[in-house]
Amino acid sequence: MDNLSNLPNPDGFFGNYGGKFVPETLMYALKELDEIYAKLKNDPKFLKEIDQDLVQFVGRPSPLYFAKRLTDHYSGPQIWLKREDLNHTGAHKINNTVGQILLAKAMGKKRIIAETGAGQHGVATATVAARLGLECHIYMGAADVKRQSLNVYRIKLLGAKVHAVDSGTATLKDALNEAMRDWVTNIEDTYYIIGSVTGPHPYPMIVRDFNAIVGRELKEQSLSLFSQYPDAIIACVGGGSNAMGIFYPFLQDEDVDLIGVEAAGRGLQSGEHAAPLNDGKPGILHGAKSYLMQDTNGQVVDTHSISAGLDYPGVGPEHSNLKDAGRANYIAVDDDEVLTSFHQVTKLEGIMPALETAHAFAALDHIVKNYSSNQYLVINVSGRGDKDINTVATMDGISLD
Ligand SMILES: *Cc1c(COP(=O)(O)O)cnc(C)c1O
Numbered sequence: 289m290d291n292l293s294n295l296p297n298p299d300g301f302f303g304n305y306g307g308k309f310v311p312e313t314l315m316y317a318l319k320e321l322d323e324i325y326a327k328l329k330n331d332p333k334f335l336k337e338i339d340q341d342l343v344q345f346v347g348r349p350s351p352l353y354f355a356k357r358l359t360d361h362y363s364g365p366q367i368w369l370k371r372e373d374l375n376h377t378g379a380h381k382i383n384n385t386v387g388q389i390l391l392a393k394a395m396g397k398k399r400i401i402a403e404t405g406a407g408q409h410g411v412a413t414a415t416v417a418a419r420l421g422l423e424c425h426i427y428m429g430a431a432d433v434k435r436q437s438l439n440v441y442r443i444k445l446l447g448a449k450v451h452a453v454d455s456g457t458a459t460l461k462d463a464l465n466e467a468m469r470d471w472v473t474n475i476e477d478t479y480y481i482i483g484s485v486t487g488p489h490p491y492p493m494i495v496r497d498f499n500a501i502v503g504r505e506l507k508e509q510s511l512s513l514f515s516q517y518p519d520a521i522i523a524c525v526g527g528g529s530n531a532m533g534i535f536y537p538f539l540q541d542e543d544v545d546l547i548g549v550e551a552a553g554r555g556l557q558s559g560e561h562a563a564p565l566n567d568g569k570p571g572i573l574h575g576a577k578s579y580l581m582q583d584t585n586g587q588v589v590d591t592h593s594i595s596a597g598l599d600y601p602g603v604g605p606e607h608s609n610l611k612d613a614g615r616a617n618y619i620a621v622d623d624d625e626v627l628t629s630f631h632q633v634t635k636l637e638g639i640m641p642a643l644e645t646a647h648a649f650a651a652l653d654h655i656v657k658n659y660s661s662n663q664y665l666v667i668n669v670s671g672r673g674d675k676d677i678n679t680v681a682t683m684d685g686i687s688l689d
Pocket residue numbers: 379380381406408409483484485524525526527528529530531597598642644645670671672
């Protein structure tokens with residue numbers, strides 16, 4: 289197999305995917321970002337500053353935890369949890385924003401913008417902007433503003449402005465369009481913190497690198513807690529940043545199965561889902577080539593998922609390449625399986641996962657049978673479920689008013 293860890297190439301391609309398909313105005317800004325990042329990523333002072341923020345502000349390392357009751361329930365392989373839900377602000381997203389805000393600072397930018405789906409990236413961005421005293425604007429689909437009202441209020445409390453986007457399905461894809469438009473208009477003083485391994489080069493690489501701390505910690509923790517690397521690592525995939533962060537350090541360790549879990553929504557057959565790697569075709573969206581949900585005319589189609597953070601028609605280009613290379617497998621689980629899994633994990637482990645994360649747990653029903661009791665599975669617990677309580681209550685037919 290090619291050395292997958294050496295990608296992207298200098299043009300930003302992971303095999304056939306990635307690149308930068310953007311207007312001329314953005315080309316210069318992307319090149320500037322690429323150059324600054326190339327310099328800083330080997331700068332000991334910069335690396336020390338990030339390390340210190342990850343320890344003292346984010347609360348790293350996150351624990352690797354043995355899920356005993358879940359393991360007993362399946363009576364198969366040992367199930368361990370990488371607890372990104374314990375990070376400051378409640379998800380893996382903060383790993384990326386603490387890094388990117390330092391890039392913004394190094395570039396002398398005074399204004400921060402970001403898009404958000406479930407609101408977790410909006411919260412993580414508003415948090416680091418508040419900490420550095422920078423003006424911050426968050427774009428969010430109007431549908432998501434409604435279903436994630438708790439996070440919208442958190443973002444406002446942190447001093448950022450929320451812009452509700454009404455176009456299209458009023459979800460993450462539309463928020464991304466608006467954020468790109470703002471960036472083109474205000475390119476001089478504005479830094480755009482993209483929240484997943486998506487968008488034009490160098491973003492997929494930068495966001496992966498800042499999240500790869502998760503996989504690096506897992507390497508050390510698994511050796512010290514069970515004396516081997518995991519036999520499989522399971523992570524949910526929206527844009528794909530939590531999955532890429534935990535997969536990346538293991539790409540060369542081919543005995544470790546990498547399993548990504550997409551949102552099958554109302555079922556892959558229904559067409560109402562958000563699973564481009566399971567049921568999509570390569571195309572271009574938001575500045576990069578990748579698997580994409582589109583109709584026969586190449587138009588991007590509407591998506592559906594119970595979880596706002598996975599409700600996106602595209603996926604990071606590196607995942608598209610890992611799929612084609614056969615290095616990672618991508619399955620999909622539907623909304624009903626996710627809701628069942630949310631309740632099961634909460635009751636068995638006393639850990640309430642985000643609905644995004646519940647996709648990774650729901651995958652256990654599909655894959656546990658492939659592993660024996662002397663093997664080790666690790667689930668990336670990308671975030672906690674507090675933000676989703678209203679959605680869960682509604683699905684269960686319970687009114688909280
Ligand atoms: C945003 C989010 C996701 C999806 O984003 P990825 O880039 O695919 O990781 C998953 N889980 C949680 C908790 C999130 O907040």
